[in-house]
Amino acid sequence: MITFMVERFSDVYEELLPLLHAHYGEISTHKDHDVPLEPMIEVYRAREADGSLMMVIGREEGAIVAYLVAFIAPGLHYRSCLTCSPDIFFVREDKRTGMAGVRMMRFVEKELRRRGVKRWAMGSKVQHDASALFRYLDFKPVETMYEKWL
Amino acid sequence: MRNFLKIAEGMNVKPLLNAIYRKPELWKADDFLRKFPQGPFGETDTIYLRFQDHVPVETDEELQLYQQNKLAGHDLHECPWRAEINELPEARALIMALMTATGATRLGRCMINRIIPGGQIFPHADSKWHAEYWDRYHIVIQSEPGNTFRCGDETVWMREGEVWWFQNAIEHEVLNNSANDRIHLVIDLRF
Numbered sequence: 001m002i003t004f005m006v007e008r009f010s011d012v013y014e015e016l017l018p019l020l021h022a023h024y025g026e027i028s029t030h031k032d033h034d035v036p037l038e039p040m041i042e043v044y045r046a047r048e049a050d051g052s053l054m055m056v057i058g059r060e061e062g063a064i065v066a067y068l069v070a071f072i073a074p075g076l077h078y079r080s081c082l083t084c085s086p087d088i089f090f091v092r093e094d095k096r097t098g099m100a101g102v103r104m105m106r107f108v109e110k111e112l113r114r115r116g117v118k119r120w121a122m123g124s125k126v127q128h129d130a131s132a133l134f135r136y137l138d139f140k141p142v143e144t145m146y147e148k149w150l
Numbered sequence: 151m152r153n154f155l156k157i158a159e160g161m162n163v164k165p166l167l168n169a170i171y172r173k174p175e176l177w178k179a180d181d182f183l184r185k186f187p188q189g190p191f192g193e194t195d196t197i198y199l200r201f202q203d204h205v206p207v208e209t210d211e212e213l214q215l216y217q218q219n220k221l222a223g224h225d226l227h228e229c230p231w232r233a234e235i236n237e238l239p240e241a242r243a244l245i246m247a248l249m250t251a252t253g254a255t256r257l258g259r260c261m262i263n264r265i266i267p268g269g270q271i272f273p274h275a276d277s278k279w280h281a282e283y284w285d286r287y288h289i290v291i292q293s294e295p296g297n298t299f300r301c302g303d304e305t306v307w308m309r310e311g312e313v314w315w316f317q318n319a320i321e322h323e324v325l326n327n328s329a330n331d332r333i334h335l336v337i338d339l340r341f
Contacts, residue, residue, distance in 0.1 A: 003327040005307050059296040062329030
């Protein structure tokens with residue numbers, strides 16, 4: 001069974017690192033441009049300290065098998081709109097056959113509602129499309145992001 | 151949060167944890183809660199440090215009087231120390247420190263609960279007569295990531311060395327989805 005909990009970046013980062021590398025290896029376009037995975041730990045720590053970082057961790061028998069990292073703050077253009085902005089989310093490959101992703105998103109939604117968040121944004125990669133998951137959870141598509149490597 | 155309140159952290163619980171590891175036979179001294187008919191604690195081991203004496207009642211009327219705390223000669227809430235406390239003076243020190251810090255006036259049940267990896271305390275609310283009289287505190291002796299404690303619509307992971315109040319009058323449950331035993335010292339206080 002996988003259970004989800006809000007955990008602290010400073011507690012969990014070292015344990016999370018192997019999955020971050022697996023995540024990077026699977027989906028990042030940066031690796032194709034020789035940009036290594038090199039998280040700015042001090043920034044995450046600062047955001048943890050100011051309360052704007054949320055890390056939801058999914059565990060099975062104590063081991064991390066899923067995570068969602070997001071930032072929560074008032075919208076820069078919308079002071080009254082507490083907004084959850086995406087950073088990353090991942091479910092370990094061997095745990096994707098069940099409802100782990102859906103259960104994690106539902107846990108996140110419950111936590112965001114508890115915190116009074118009004119707008120929750122999530123991204124879906126073109127090469128690793130999670131649109132079906134988000135539509136199933138009643139998200140509406142509102143934007144496509146492009147990138148150009150220079 | 152409405153159902154949980156962390157009141158302290160960084161309590162030195164290692165001496166008690168060490169004593170518990172040195173004396174594993176204490177877990178099996180009493181299995182009242184584990185064998186409670188249809189109770190939520192089938193997967194929980196408990197060391198009872200303070201608990202009510204068993205009161206033999208002969209009639210339903212006596213039982214009702216006892217549950218209303220009106221049975222002559224008995225105080226429903228009185229919890230004497232059990233012999234196990236003499237084996238764990240480290241627990242007494244933590245309990246008394248909590249009483250002193252909070253200004254409590256009466257000490258009720260004190261017990262150490264252990265849930266094995268994968269084990270759980272099933273959803274339940276504590277008895278009304280008990281939950282209305284006492285406030286429930288947890289001192290976390292051992293708890294690794296993967297433990298969840300839900301009370302109402304709120305869920306927390308209580309970390310080692312932390313002290314929490316929680317609202318045991320409403321439905322709550324515990325799941326140990328970590329790879330190690332979850333061990334809490336549970337204390338009832340009256341103010």
